[in-house]
Amino acid sequence: MARRFAGGRLVVATHNPGKVREIGDLLRPHDVDAVSAGELGLPEPEETGATFRANAELKALAAATASGLPALADDSGLSVAALDGDPGIYSARWAGETKDFAVAMRKVHDLLQQAGKDGSRAHFTCALTLAWPDGHVETFEGKVHGDLVWPPRGSRGFGYDPIFRADGYDITFGEMDPDDKHAISHRAVAFRQLIDACF
Secondary structure (H helix, E strand, O other): OOOOOOOOOEEEEOOOOOHHHHOOOHHHHOOEEEEEEHHOOOOOOOOOOHHHHHHHHHHHHHHHHHOOOOHHHEEEEEHHHHHOOOEEHHOOHOOOOOOOHHHHHHHHHHHHHHOOOOOEEEEEEEEEEOOOOOOOEEEEEEEEEEOOOOOOOOOOOOOHHHHHHOOOOOOOOHHHHHHHHHHHHHHHHHHHHHHHHHO
16 A cells, blocks of 8 residues: 655655646645755766666655655656657756757657658656655556648647647647646646545
8 A cells, every 4th residue: 555645845856847837836725834856955876777667766855864854756758659668757857057959859850850751659658656765656547649740830838849739639738738737748647646545
């Protein structure tokens, strides 16, 4: 049986403002006093894991240990079928030091063009880990499948959202109302599992 979160303060183990906002929105109905790792001045650990799960656990444990509080970390990214699953766990790194996702989206597009693929199947994966200072972790994983579009569309969301169109929709995550995205996204799928198990 999963460990329950007893309430109170929770560190959101990210310095990414988009993730802080999105996870904060998901946590809001659960009376959690969320504070980001960035606000606490916690260092960002190097993501040395080979999977989304490993990196989420690494980040959550680092924040929980450094803060003495339970911490929630997400590791997520875009996997493109025609690129053998890339960028995958390297999704943020493709955006470079400045976290410029216009550069990352252009790289995906250029590689697909070189491969002779105008569009491609893709999916987002999110591994979500809740860690406690004593080292206990609970990890959940969600996915959403779709295809890629070019040029990018919409200014909502963050990361690769403007080029990702989920199955069953004719608009990208970048064009989608945030509440609608929260209902179907990879992060929402993982988050529902977390809430059911730990809250």
